[in-house]
Amino acid sequence: MMAARSTVWRDNAFAAGLAVLLAAGWAFQDWSPLSALRLPDTDDAMRLQQIRDWIGGQPFGDLAQHRLGLAGLEMHWSRLPDLIPATINMLLTPLTGVQGAELAAVLIWPALLFMAALILIGSLARRLGVSAPVAIVIAALAYPANTLFLPGRIDHHGLQLVLCLLLVRAAIGAAGWRAGAVAGLASVTSLVVGMEALPILVAGGALILWRWVVADDEQQQLTGYAVALAGGLLAAAWLFRTSGWSYPACDGFGAAAWRAAQIGAMAPLGLALAGRWLSGWHRRLLFAVGAGVIAGWVALAASPGCLSPYGGVDPLLSRLWLDRVAEAQPLFASPVSQAVGYAGLAVVGLAATLWMWRRTGAACWGMLAWFQAASLALTLLQLRGVYPGAMLAAPALAGVIAAARRRGVVPLAVAWIASAGFLYPLAGGLLQTSGDPEMLGAGMCDVPQAVDLLRQYPAGTVAGPIDLGAWALAGTPHRLLAAPYHRNTDGIRLSWRLMLSPKQRAEALARTHGIGFLVDCPGAYRELGALPANSLLHRLRTGDVPDWLEPLPGTGRGVAIWRVRVGNRHSSLYPLRQSPSRLRGDGAAR
Structure with missing residues (x-):
């Protein structure tokens, strides 16, 4: 014994x-x-934010992420x-x-x-x-x-x-x-x-x-x-x-x-x-x-x-x-x-x-x-x-x-x-061909640069790539429309609509929903396929920036961020935080 x-x-x-x-x-x-608390995966960043919210006073049973989507999201x-x-x-x-x-x-x-x-x-x-x-x-x-x-x-x-x-x-x-x-x-x-x-x-x-x-x-x-x-x-x-x-x-x-x-x-x-x-x-x-x-x-x-x-x-x-x-x-x-x-x-x-x-x-x-x-x-x-x-x-x-x-x-x-389990991905790499289908991921987005830039500005609503959302939520005070969570239908679809719309329609959407920032990265939005020539995203990528947007200083090859103008001022519209009771209603995360 x-x-x-x-x-x-x-x-x-x-x-x-x-x-x-x-x-x-x-x-x-x-x-x-x-x-710098740049964690390996989007779920890790979201988990850290959920812990912060709880320590910061959010009730034990309240798992809503109040800065995600259109009006908060029940996770x-x-x-x-x-x-x-x-x-x-x-x-x-x-x-x-x-x-x-x-x-x-x-x-x-x-x-x-x-x-x-x-x-x-x-x-x-x-x-x-x-x-x-x-x-x-x-x-x-x-x-x-x-x-x-x-x-x-x-x-x-x-x-x-x-x-x-x-x-x-x-x-x-x-x-x-x-x-x-x-x-x-x-x-x-x-x-x-x-x-x-x-x-x-x-x-x-x-x-x-x-x-x-x-x-x-x-x-x-x-x-x-x-x-x-x-x-x-x-x-x-x-x-x-x-x-x-x-x-x-x-x-x-x-x-x-x-x-x-x-x-x-x-x-x-x-x-x-x-x-x-x-x-x-x-x-x-x-x-x-x-x-x-x-x-x-x-x-x-x-x-x-x-x-x-x-x-x-x-x-x-x-x-x-x-x-x-x-x-x-x-x-x-x-x-x-x-x-x-x-x-x-x-x-x-x-x-x-x-x-x-x-x-x-x-x-x-x-x-x-x-x-x-x-x-x-x-x-x-x-x-x-x-x-x-x-x-x-x-x-x-x-x-x-x-x-x-x-x-x-x-x-x-x-x-x-x-x-030796670590040898199998190495062996798989030897079998990789140029014809292998590309899966969605973070692409070539410079997440740290995007988060650092957004952190410098007052809280607003950000429309950006899906995989940026969780990291930006944990690293900035902003509301994020899109993040990789399947219940966030309304936020992701609005982000897509904004990028695919002609610039006049995109401006109307941005002002209606109080969107203050737009983010793009190399390889982002691949899920949308070929972009229409008159879409806002295509115009931005070809250098045709509408006058209602202003590029933020400091953006580089890894990320591009634009701020929405409101007259001579910049948009800092930020929808009022909804109460947990409202988040459980029909207007919450769908």
């Missing part, structure tokens, strides 16, 4: 040390943007991922000031999540009987999953990946109510954070049900899972109810998603209660399938929007923007170079797990393969589904390395190369 505990402590210390070492190295490499996010970085921020502010505390929060929180992820992989490796340190090293290099833990990555995806790993570890652990309860609570917490991991959560619930069907001693695990799932959902609805709770979509933890999840939780709860009277796996299977079908039908009848969480998105937005976001692409619709870089490790990892399962005959390997297959199935629909699969490749690849070590240097070298 003491030896086992010593091994666990040693593995955990190794995981923590490796996480800190890599986090420090990454922070050193990117210190210049990080020290589909949750307050839960804000808790720890906000706590770090508030604890350190008296010691380091606001800037120092925010910097510490965006460095510490991803490192803590990375540490947790590696510790869970080590625990999973011990459960499967392979080397935990080797699996930890492989997981630390597991692209693209490890990019979720880079310094500055404070969005919710890293937390969601850790919760998925916790679910996997509990679901394939030893039978018992504690493991079941951990799996149920991990599922609830992941649902509160966001809906992206729902297929993995369903796979976890299905595995726990299957274990109950085929084994008489799994009753306690199912009971723990069912009680924690149903009870956790009730508690979460009370603790994390947001101002947008009744928003008519299933894109976040709101009434529709909670209702469907709570109905779905009744299936395992009912089976757990009836378990003692269901002897024999045939009868349990029949009741499990029946309960699942009934619960699923009732859940979708109660929340039909959950069949298509983004079904309410404006079709034009879907076609021109959302369907072209790189991580939202199906695997086989992506360029080969990108598909190899993203999914290469996950595919190799699943093959290694199946090989280990066949070689050892241990059921745990089959359970792990089930989760990896679920991740790859999700990847077929959206590339972002690959994150759990990439991380879960580590235990089996550690087993392959152990087997290769006994066969000589060359097999060992091949096994390590196949296990």
Whole structure:
């Protein structure tokens, strides 16, 4: 017992040390943007702004972003991922000031999540009987999953990946109510954070049900899972109810998603209660399938929007923007170079797990393969589904390395190369061709220059590229019409209309909506295709600036900003901030 505990402590210390070492190295490499709080992704910038708003007095349940869109936007996010970085921020502010505390929060929180992820992989490796340190090293290099833990990555995806790993570890652990309860609570917490991991959560619930069907001693695990799932959902609805709770979509933890999840939780709860009277796996299977079908039908009848969480998105937005976001692409619709870089490790990892399962005959390997297959199935629909699969490749690849070590240097070298996740995007780069379709992103926009310039002017309304929005929102006092959030239909469409309209119509739109600044960048607005020759954006790019616009001094090749004139004065019109109650009405985020 003491030896086992010593091994666990040693593995955990190794995981923590490796996480800190890599986090420090990454922070050193990117210190210049990080020290200026220029975070890696738009979601990170928006998360930082959401934390600032909360610390600044916005109510806990008010997730509206009041400076986004036409009249504020109800975000589909949750307050839960804000808790720890906000706590770090508030604890350190008296010691380091606001800037120092925010910097510490965006460095510490991803490192803590990375540490947790590696510790869970080590625990999973011990459960499967392979080397935990080797699996930890492989997981630390597991692209693209490890990019979720880079310094500055404070969005919710890293937390969601850790919760998925916790679910996997509990679901394939030893039978018992504690493991079941951990799996149920991990599922609830992941649902509160966001809906992206729902297929993995369903796979976890299905595995726990299957274990109950085929084994008489799994009753306690199912009971723990069912009680924690149903009870956790009730508690979460009370603790994390947001101002947008009744928003008519299933894109976040709101009434529709909670209702469907709570109905779905009744299936395992009912089976757990009836378990003692269901002897024999045939009868349990029949009741499990029946309960699942009934619960699923009732859940979708109660929340039909959950069949298509983004079904309410404006079709034009879907076609021109959302369907072209790189991580939202199906695997086989992506360029080969990108598909190899993203999914290469996950595919190799699943093959290694199946090989280990066949070689050892241990059921745990089959359970792990089930989760990896679920991740790859999700990847077929959206590339972002690959994150759990990439991380879960580590235990089996550690087993392959152990087997290769006994066969000589060359097999060992091949096994390590196949296990090095960072090599797959490099290999994908060798396959890139000039004909690969271009996905939407930040283009060549000089975001720091744009934010620095806009920060110098009084608050106004800015019409600019979609991907600039979140960074400008976090870095300036302005209202942004467009940002990469699917509920912001009105703001994005107005920004597009403004740029595509003839200059007289564009002026009328700008004055009607109090727009004070226009921003353009190289590569921006690619989603709009070829620009009409009489459009405002085409005229601006060809140097034909209408007299109602004035270029801001300091703009360069990376960004162009114009200020709207009002007579002899510049526009500083800024629509009055709407109250949270108004934001929940019909005129809010649609």
